[in-house]
Amino acid sequence: MSTHRILITGAAGFLGSHLSDALLAQGHTIVGVDSFVTGSKENVAHLAGEKRFSLLEADLVNPLPSAVTEKTWDRIYHLASPASPVGYVKHQITTLKVNSLATMNLMELAQRDGARIFVASTSECYGDPLEHPQKETYWGHVNPIGMRSMYDEAKRFMEAATMAYRRERGVDTRIVRIFNTYGPRLAQNDGRVVVAFITQALRGEPLTVQGEGSQTRSLCYVEDEIQGFMALMESDYHLPMNIGNPDEVSMLDLAKEIRELCGSRSEIIHTPLPPDDPKQRCPDITLARKILGWEPRIARQEGLARTVAFYRRKLGM
Ligand code: NAD
Ligand code: UDP
Numbered sequence: 001m002s003t004h005r006i007l008i009t010g011a012a013g014f015l016g017s018h019l020s021d022a023l024l025a026q027g028h029t030i031v032g033v034d035s036f037v038t039g040s041k042e043n044v045a046h047l048a049g050e051k052r053f054s055l056l057e058a059d060l061v062n063p064l065p066s067a068v069t070e071k072t073w074d075r076i077y078h079l080a081s082p083a084s085p086v087g088y089v090k091h092q093i094t095t096l097k098v099n100s101l102a103t104m105n106l107m108e109l110a111q112r113d114g115a116r117i118f119v120a121s122t123s124e125c126y127g128d129p130l131e132h133p134q135k136e137t138y139w140g141h142v143n144p145i146g147m148r149s150m151y152d153e154a155k156r157f158m159e160a161a162t163m164a165y166r167r168e169r170g171v172d173t174r175i176v177r178i179f180n181t182y183g184p185r186l187a188q189n190d191g192r193v194v195v196a197f198i199t200q201a202l203r204g205e206p207l208t209v210q211g212e213g214s215q216t217r218s219l220c221y222v223e224d225e226i227q228g229f230m231a232l233m234e235s236d237y238h239l240p241m242n243i244g245n246p247d248e249v250s251m252l253d254l255a256k257e258i259r260e261l262c263g264s265r266s267e268i269i270h271t272p273l274p275p276d277d278p279k280q281r282c283p284d285i286t287l288a289r290k291i292l293g294w295e296p297r298i299a300r301q302e303g304l305a306r307t308v309a310f311y312r313r314k315l316g317m
Contacts (some may be wrong), residue, residue: 003027007073007109009060009102010080012038014186015120015178019077020044022226024053033068034080035059037094038087043185050277060102064109075233076117078106081154085274088120088151100161107165110172118174119162121240123281124152127133133218133248133282136177136240146219146276159240165170166238179244179283183222183303183308194219194304196270197255198311201262211273213252219283220245221303224296231292235273245285245296257300261308 006023010016011032016039020030032044035056045052058065060080080086081098088095103119110117126134127142142152150308165171182194200207220243228243249257255268288294 001026004074005072006030006075006077007257008032008067008077008079009106009118010034010039010078011055012036012041013079013083014043014183015181015222016077017043017185018183018222018226019079019229022230024155028052029121030054031056031057031071033065037091038082038084038114038187038190040187053121060105061086061097064105068108073109073115074111074113076106076110076115077120077229077233078103078117079120082151084187084190084209085148092150095150096154098224099158099293102252103158103161104165107161107169107171111165111169112282114172116172116174116231116233118176119158121159121175121177122151122155123177123179123242123244123283124148125156125159128276128278129281132150132280133284134184134216134242134244134245135284136287143276147274148276164280166282173238174235175240176229176232176236177240177242177283178219178225179242179281180217181220181222181244183224183307186293188311193217193251193254194258194307195311198262198308199315201264201266202261202312202315202317204264205265206267206269207255207259208271209252209255209268209273210277212270213249215254215273215277216248216250216280217279218244218246218253219300219303220296221298221306222296228288228292228294231294232288237291241287241291242283242285243288244285245293245300246282246285247296247300248280248282249300258296258304258308261304
């Protein structure tokens, strides 16, 4: 396999750091760009001595830094964006800009270099879905002005921009629709459910189930998700593709599972359900199975156990 010069935006984030590890293991050279708005240097601290990895601090709401435009690229992964409801509501304008302006700047760069560019879209494009499970052909059910709109609509714009650069300029593009992914290095302060429950259970605090907890998510372990990204990038398929694990669970059942795995006696309490919280979400991954021969391999019990072990160490418990 030939090795590539790869640009990863959001490399200090949860997914970006795991993607960096996996691409480095294949022998590629990586430059990561991150503003650390929701990510952390700690996520890539283990790569400090790695000659084929460097990390540049830049906010991509601005024009691309010269350290990026002075180099040429074979592959670009655009992952930079606040990703949790807490994160994108706190950074609404950044979320809109990094998924729109930065996407277009990176498309221009990809066009200049003849690079292939991969953009991180999301199951949020389906909104609070009326079709279940969600196939890529479903157009979604999104509130354009709601409390998730800065994220959902920015990601939908990102997909539109990607297709426009492909159709009008011939840019070589890939679009992944990521479904809820979890694992080590998720930020502990951005409210995402798996880490919120694990942290609460390990500390003996109440697990905060929002609403009745009947809403569902389908959780993919990070290692599987990253394998799907790399397979999609190196495939010939350019239309949006779901990458996620169809193993669906209600949030109340997830809270009970995590409490049990942590050996915790925390109580489960119910807090208000945020507005526009999708009631159900599950990927149809027929396309990924057919085109990439990809499917998740790590069962929820195993993935959660690994994640609990990571946060136990991190919290010193
Ligand atoms: P994350 O917050 O851990 O990582 C995102 C990274 O992007 C962070 O390091 C952050 O500092 C950086 N960033 C954000 N705005 C930036 C800017 N303006 N300039 C430079 N860097 C910036 O989140 P993640 O879970 O790793 O998500 C990565 C991507 O995957 C995001 O685009 C997200 O929308 C998408 N996604 C993730 C999930 C998931 O379950 N993890 C689901 C759907 C989509
Ligand atoms: N959730 C919860 N308690 C928490 C955090 C989240 O019950 O402490 C629920 C939330 O209401 C949503 C689901 O868990 O239904 C997933 O939330 P998350 O923020 O992880 O991601 P989302 O899929 O909503 O973007």
